[in-house]
Amino acid sequence: MAGMRVDYDPEFLGAGAFYRLLTAVVVPRPIAWVSTLAPDGTTANLAPHSFFTVACTDPPIVQFTSVGRKDSLRNVEATGEFVVNFAPEPLFEAINASATDFPSHEGEFDAVGIEREPSLRVKPPRVAASPVALECRLHSTLGIGNSTLVLGQVVHAAVREDAVVDGLPDIRRLKPLARLGRNEWGTVGEVHDLARIPYRDWPKA
Ligand SMILES: Cc1cc2nc3c(=O)[nH]c(=O)nc-3n(C[C@H](O)[C@H](O)[C@H](O)COP(=O)(O)O)c2cc1C
Numbered sequence: 001m002a003g004m005r006v007d008y009d010p011e012f013l014g015a016g017a018f019y020r021l022l023t024a025v026v027v028p029r030p031i032a033w034v035s036t037l038a039p040d041g042t043t044a045n046l047a048p049h050s051f052f053t054v055a056c057t058d059p060p061i062v063q064f065t066s067v068g069r070k071d072s073l074r075n076v077e078a079t080g081e082f083v084v085n086f087a088p089e090p091l092f093e094a095i096n097a098s099a100t101d102f103p104s105h106e107g108e109f110d111a112v113g114i115e116r117e118p119s120l121r122v123k124p125p126r127v128a129a130s131p132v133a134l135e136c137r138l139h140s141t142l143g144i145g146n147s148t149l150v151l152g153q154v155v156h157a158a159v160r161e162d163a164v165v166d167g168l169p170d171i172r173r174l175k176p177l178a179r180l181g182r183n184e185w186g187t188v189g190e191v192h193d194l195a196r197i198p199y200r201d202w203p204k205a
Contacts, residue, residue, distance in 0.1 A: 015146075023050075024181030031087035031179055032064045033095055035116075036075035037124045038104065044116060044125050045071045046098045046108040048087060050179035051147075060154040061139055067147050071104050076138055076150055081122040084152075086132035089175040089187055094129075121156040131160040131174055 010018040023029075032052035036045045049072070051065035062084055066073035076082050087095050098108040109116050109125070116125035119135045126133040136152030143149075163173040171191055178186040 020181070023179075027180045028178030028186045029180075031095065031177055032062070033085040033087045033091075033098070033127060033130065034064060034072050035083045035085055035109075035124045035127065036072050037079055037081070038071070038075050038107070039078040041123070043105060043107040044109040045075055045104075046085075046112075046114060046127065047072045048095050048099050048179075052084070055151050059139075061151050062134060062136065062154060063149055063151045065147050065149050069148070073141075073148055073150065074104075075124075076152075077141065079123065080138040081124055082136050082138070082150075082152055083119055083122060083124050083126050084134040084136060085127040085130040086174060087177045088131055089177055091127075091129060092177060092185065095177065119156070120158065126158065131163040132169060133158045 008018065008021050013021070029050040030052055032049045034047055034049050037043070038045060047070065049064040049066070051067070053063055055061045055063035064084070072082070094112055094114055097112045098114065100108075100111075102108060102111050108114065115128040117128040119126050119133065122135045122137065126135075133156075134154045135156040135158070137155050139151040139153045141148050141150050159169050163169050165173065171188060176188060178188075180186050
C-alpha cells in the first residue's frame with residue numbers, strides 16, 4: 001500500500017513557499033550560465049539560470065526564465081543577444097559567485113575574475129573555461145506573473161574539441177552541474193543507455 005502524502009496548496013502556502021517546493025521537485029535542472037553585454041557595450045554580465053530548457057528544435061531555440069527583472073534580462077532586451085555557457089563541475093565556485101547580486105555596473109566576469117573569449121556570431125563574450133557556448137539572438141520574450149521567459153534562437157554552437165566523442169558532445173567529458181532544491185547542487189551519476197521501443201516491437205498481450 002502506498003504511504004500517506006503531505007499536501008501543499010499554493011493558495012494557502014503563498015508564492016514564496018510554493019516556489020521552494022517547486023524547485024525541490026523539478027529536479028535536476030540544467031544550468032544556463034548566461035552572458036550578456038550591457039548597452040554601454042563594455043560591461044559583460046554573467047549569471048546562472050536553472051529555469052532553462054530547449055524550447056524548439058526547428059528553428060533551434062533555447063529558453064531561460066528571469067524571475068523578476070535582472071541585469072541579464074535588461075541586457076538581452078536592450079541588445080537582443082546572449083550566450084548560454086555550459087555549467088561544468090570544475091567551475092562550481094565561479095558559477096555560484098556569479099549569482100551574487102552585484103550592482104549593474106559591476107560585470108561578473110571582472111568582479112569574479114572569469115576569463116572571457118570572443119563569440120563568433122554575437123557580441124556578448126563566452127566563458128573561456130566553459131566547454132560549450134550556445135550563441136543566441138533574442139527570438140521573443142513572454143511576461144508571465146513575476147517572471148519573463150526569454151527565448152533565443154541559437155545561431156552558433158561552439159564545443160571544446162576534447163568534449164566531443166564521435167561527433168557529439170559527451171556527458172562524461174562535459175561533467176554538467178545541476179541545480180536541485182534548497183541551495184543544493186548535483187552532478188551526473190550513473191549513465192545508462194536504453195533505446196526507445198517502436199510500437200511494432202511492443203510485446204502483444
Ligand atoms: C544555480 C543557480 C540557478 C539560478 N537560476 C535562476 C533562474 O532560473 N532565474 C533567475 O531569475 N535567477 C536565477 N538564479 C539567481 C540569479 O543568478 C541571480 O539573481 C543573479 O544575481 C542575477 O544576475 P543579473 O542581475 O546579473 O542578471 C540562480 C542562481 C543560482 C546560483
